[in-house]
Amino acid sequence: MTKRIVHFVLPLCGIAMAIGAWWIASCMVPDLPSPARTWEESKVYILEPLTKRGETDQGILLLAYYSLVRVAQGFLLGIAIATPIGFLLGVSSTLTRMFDPIMQVLRPISPLAWLPLGLVLFQKSEPAALFAIAVCSMWPTVINTMLGVRAIPQDYWNVAKVLRLSKMTTFTKIIVPATLPYMFTGYRLSLGIAWLVIVASEMLTGTPGVGGFLWQEYNSLVYAHILLAIITIGVVGFALDRLMGLAEAKLRAV
């Protein structure tokens, strides 16, 4: 019984309080729609989540799907580049010394700064968005993979030595499995960042998706839909993190 309260009732209380605070805020700021009005104006998007009425006027699931596809592409591109870099930096301290300063400088750059560069490089909004997502989301994977390789216990290196394993076998049978949990932590963090970047890049490029929808509704002064988009972004991000967390837990259990 107490367990049910902790796991179910308490979170609901928190949500109720947040909605209460929203409602109070909406009474004070005239432009901010109340929770009830937001629901009233957005329910068509939620109740018909897969209907396509126009270029950006689409059901919320359809919009989220466009964004997710773009995130998936950028994220996969990012980790495909980041994982090998992480392994190389983990194995070689020379390479780490060489590239660490560059990494530290590139890491804090905002997606908003990368996007124009992407537009200059690729001339089109879609590849520019992928470029921004990949460049921003790759760092946690690079760093975690590198740390994972460094954290391999000396015992395993000794096993590789006494069994006289080839470089290739050492890599596939020892380095990769030993690094896998760290790598997945990196993937999880990278996916979180990729999802953050999507909104910014869709807003700047005006492509259909949750971020594009948000920007368009702001321009057409439908503030309730902004709140809908914000909540959708949060819920999807939360679900993505949970999914990666599950995959990670499964991996560690092996």
Place this chain on the structure above:
Amino acid sequence: MAFIQVRDVHKSFTTANATRHVLRDVSLDIEHGEFVSIVGAMGSGKSTLLSLLAGLTMPDRGTISIGGEPLRGVHRQAAFVFQNYSLLPWFTALENVRLAVEAAFPDLTRDQQMMRASDALANVGLANAIHRRPRQLSGGMRQRVALARAIATEPQVLFLDDPFGALDALTRETLQQELAGLGSQSDRRVTTVMITNSVEEAILLSDRIVPFVSGPPLDYARGALSKVERAPATLGAAIPVELARPRSVAQLAHDEQATHVRAHVIATLTTAAGRRRPPAAASNAPSAVLQAVAKETP
């Protein structure tokens, strides 16, 4: 020329603020097919010597040769059993052993490698546990897998780094007995170097026991007891164990010759250790050291 020849080996480790000399002028001959135990207290540098023999680290000075060839890196036909098993947790027992077989016999087919690996596991009594992962096995079973992994490669030389040190007393005894059995049943005897801090274990398994003698502390004279630094360790005179095989722990407990060897080894170790103690404590050093030896046997 002996099969394994160690000549005037010196080894030190340098950390950020100090250099620690671990081994000094170590020389040792081991004949083909011999089982030699190196006995000494914990922290005396035994493991350093073994990793030098196994080619995991290189000596600062001196030479080591196996089968007449100077040692460069890990010997082609050597196998190593670590104290902490060092099994790969993401593989089953069978896969752990097969990895070693694959590296030693790359020309065999996958099925043949599997066969060899499962035979080796059956040999150490694990026929029913081959598909379990290390974390599903007890300490004794894990060390059996490690033993199977070493034996499956049909090594010429076997290095055992305190292989039963992490096990409880009963498991320890069973495994010792099994290792003795494996040694006597195989047609070709594997040259074996084992490190242990159990004199009993050394007598049960070895042809010869080499006591590891630590040097005296360097700075008694300076009175700096807080950071006592010992002189590098060296080897005492080898003590032959000329007892008939097969041996058993029960039989050795009452055997006159075993008693003699035991006394000899302990005397060598305690005089060596006695020199490590401050002069004031020297009078009761032997009993103190015996307690220390007893404590170090888990």
